[in-house]
Amino acid sequence: MPQWQKSSFSGPADGTECIELARDENTLLLRESDTPHHILTLTPTALSALISHATHPHVTRK
Numbered sequence: 001m002p003q004w005q006k007s008s009f010s011g012p013a014d015g016t017e018c019i020e021l022a023r024d025e026n027t028l029l030l031r032e033s034d035t036p037h038h039i040l041t042l043t044p045t046a047l048s049a050l051i052s053h054a055t056h057p058h059v060t061r062k
Contacts, residue, residue, distance in 0.1 A: 002029055 002022030020036070022029040028047050030040040042050065 004029075004031070006033070 002024050004020040004022045007019045007021070018033045020031050020033055024041075026043070028042045028044060030042060030047070031038060
C-alpha cells in the first residue's frame, strides 16, 4: 500500500483540493485528493517533464 504525501501547496484546510504523491518500487504515483481512485503512474523522468511543462508551458522540449 503506497504512503501518500500531500502537496505543500494544498488548498483549503479540508484538504479536498490537493495533489498527492507516492512511490511504488521504480514508479511514482500521482492523484488528486477528491478522486483518489484515479492514479497516474509515472517514471521520475516523466514526472519531472510534467512539472517542467506545468511551470513553463511555453518551453518546447524534445
